[in-house]
Amino acid sequence: MKTASTIARYLLGLVFLVFGLNGFLHFIPAQPIPAVAGQFFGAIFSSGYWVVIFALQAGAAVLLLINRYVPLALTLLGPVIVNIFFVHVFMAPAGLPLAVVVVILWFLVYHRVRSAFAGIYQQRAGE
Numbered sequence: 304m305k306t307a308s309t310i311a312r313y314l315l316g317l318v319f320l321v322f323g324l325n326g327f328l329h330f331i332p333a334q335p336i337p338a339v340a341g342q343f344f345g346a347i348f349s350s351g352y353w354v355v356i357f358a359l360q361a362g363a364a365v366l367l368l369i370n371r372y373v374p375l376a377l378t379l380l381g382p383v384i385v386n387i388f389f390v391h392v393f394m395a396p397a398g399l400p401l402a403v404v405v406v407i408l409w410f411l412v413y414h415r416v417r418s419a420f421a422g423i424y425q426q427r428a429g430e
Contacts, residue, residue: 304414311411316367318405319360319380326357340394359383367412374419377412384409 325331336344347353359379366376384405391399413420 308411308415311408312367312370312373312415315380315405315408315412316364316376318364318408319383320364320368323357323359323361323364326353326360337395340390343390343394356383373412374416377409377416380409 321331347356360383363376363379363383366372384402388402388406391397391402
């Protein structure tokens, strides 16, 4: 399991480094976007929120690739992955297979460092 987690960490880091940098450098050609997803992405880009999203992706990817602060990187990527997954479920199903792979990779890496998240699974705050 250690080897699978390490491979998953590198793959997850690579995926988010490539797509995070692509948000700034645009080296992957743009594909046609379905109408509703186009409106959603239009709002993200016109508001400037895209800078935050792609910076979080690239920064967390670097942390995964250098194997430092991996729980922090997973915490930063978690909401991004949830949004990616549901955008593909509800608005752009063509990208759903890659989104599912990313979710699986996230859980493989999480499984290795799950002890770092133990505190958030308590029913009550430390009393």
